[in-house]
Amino acid sequence: MADKEQDRDIINLLEKDTGKGFHLMVERYSRKLYWHIRRLVILHEDADDALQNTFMKAWINLESFRHESSLYTWLYAIATNEALTIINRRNKNGAASLDDLSGIFARSIEGSTWFDGDEAQQKLQNAILKLPEKQRVVFNLRYYDDMPYEDMSKILNTSVGALKASYHHAVKKIEEYLQTL
Amino acid sequence: MKELDKIPKQNPFRVPENYFEEVTEKILAATLEAGRKQAPLKKVIRLRNIIAIAASVAVLVMLSITVLHMNRNMNQDIASVDMTTEQIMETIIYYVDITTLEQEIEDKWFENRLTDVENEEIIDFLINENIDPAEIYELL
Numbered sequence: 362m363a364d365k366e367q368d369r370d371i372i373n374l375l376e377k378d379t380g381k382g383f384h385l386m387v388e389r390y391s392r393k394l395y396w397h398i399r400r401l402v403i404l405h406e407d408a409d410d411a412l413q414n415t416f417m418k419a420w421i422n423l424e425s426f427r428h429e430s431s432l433y434t435w436l437y438a439i440a441t442n443e444a445l446t447i448i449n450r451r452n453k454n455g456a457a458s459l460d461d462l463s464g465i466f467a468r469s470i471e472g473s474t475w476f477d478g479d480e481a482q483q484k485l486q487n488a489i490l491k492l493p494e495k496q497r498v499v500f501n502l503r504y505y506d507d508m509p510y511e512d513m514s515k516i517l518n519t520s521v522g523a524l525k526a527s528y529h530h531a532v533k534k535i536e537e538y539l540q541t542l
Numbered sequence: 543m544k545e546l547d548k549i550p551k552q553n554p555f556r557v558p559e560n561y562f563e564e565v566t567e568k569i570l571a572a573t574l575e576a577g578r579k580q581a582p583l584k585k586v587i588r589l590r591n592i593i594a595i596a597a598s599v600a601v602l603v604m605l606s607i608t609v610l611h612m613n614r615n616m617n618q619d620i621a622s623v624d625m626t627t628e629q630i631m632e633t634i635i636y637y638v639d640i641t642t643l644e645q646e647i648e649d650k651w652f653e654n655r656l657t658d659v660e661n662e663e664i665i666d667f668l669i670n671e672n673i674d675p676a677e678i679y680e681l682l
Contacts, residue, residue: 387569387570391565412569416573417569417572420573421577475556481549482552532546535546536546
């Protein structure tokens with residue numbers, strides 16, 4: 362999924378004209394990052410907030426990126442942190458159950474409006490929501506984005522071996538959950 | 543066939559119409575207003591790092607000199623006198639200051655001990671923190 366050629370275009374433009382380069386970065390990455398965040402936070406309004414915060418942080422810290430190797434792992438790392446911040450905030454404040462979609466949708470009228478999956482999709486999302494946070498991130502990046510473990514390792518600052526074990530455990534738990542229904 | 547393989551890999555979520563076009567405009571407008579960290583800030587951070595490294599090196603050098611000086615004095619004392627093992631131990635204790643060391647260790651121990659926390663609470667905390675078993679295996 363990593364398009365390193367595209368990243369090079371953005372980096373070249375950023376060096377020539379920061380504003381234009383950033384514009385291109387937002388255009389190229391807003392969808393990918395939105396869906397990555399959305400799958401973690403579920404609600405559109407939370408994903409929207411996290412996406413805007415992601416680009417705001419990227420913009421503010423653009424100078425520090427110039428020493429990094431990959432634009433896309435840098436952006437995914439910021440987006441993942443933003444999504445996890447929202448989840449943690451929700452866990453601290455929320456009294457309602459947040460381990461299935463109905464629990465989350467109960468807290469937001471908007472939530473149910475923007476989910477159009479069938480029953481099987483809803484079960485899968487519920488199974489994913491039962492995973493520990495980090496396993497959920499690993500599962501989503503691998504299952505939906507087909508992200509190589511090496512890239513994931515840079516984003517999550519975890520060894521490839523641990524990520525493979527994490528994905529393996531996640532799939533096993535999801536399978537067990539789906540079989541019990 | 544696994545249950546997971548029976549479910550089509552598709553995105554079940556939707557977004558409001560024209561969301562991505564509108565959010566791009568919103569992000570660009572917000573970032574232009576916010577400004578950005580400028581290069582001089584990085585220089586300040588770098589300068590601070592250099593000062594911190596220099597201070598650490600100075601402390602290390604001073605400590606090394608003190609330890610070397612103490613060792614030399616101790617070695618001279620021990621070598622110059624025909625002492626028993628007990629006397630040597632006493633001399634070492636004199637230089638090491640065991641009481642202060644014991645007090646330090648005791649203070650640290652009481653500072654770090656979670657006296658009011660039950661095991662069950664620790665387990666609950668770890669569960670709430672979503673500790674990833676794979677991470678624990680890796681650390682083990």
